[in-house]
Amino acid sequence: MINVTCFKCRRRFDLDPVFVGAELRKLKIKNPRHYQAICPACHATNKVSVGEMQDELEAMADEIEALAQAQAKAAEEARKRARAAAKEKKSEKEKKSARSKK
Ligand SMILES: [Zn+2]
Secondary structure, eight states, rough: OEHHHHETTTTTEEOHHHHHHHHHHHHHOOOOOOOEEEOOTTOEEEEEHHHHHHHHHHHHHHHHHHHHHHHHHHHHHHHHHHHHHHHHHHHHHHHHHHHHHH
């Protein structure tokens, strides 16, 4: 676990390196220097140095990879569901308008 102390309210909280690693991969930046951790108490954004977490991230590389892939798959499935729902809605609308023409 990566321990963070909120700069604002001084509350301590833990970050899961697997979650952090997966989040960092989602960023559009190639080599992010910081991870933005949200304090659970005051919601302040705490910048955590990626360099300081490097050892923990490397130790969890396999788990991070697995989580990132699972998240990408879940996102893809959500997109497919959304597309299918939109298509269904459209065909329903077409059916209705076809009926109303009679
Ligand atoms: Zn705080």
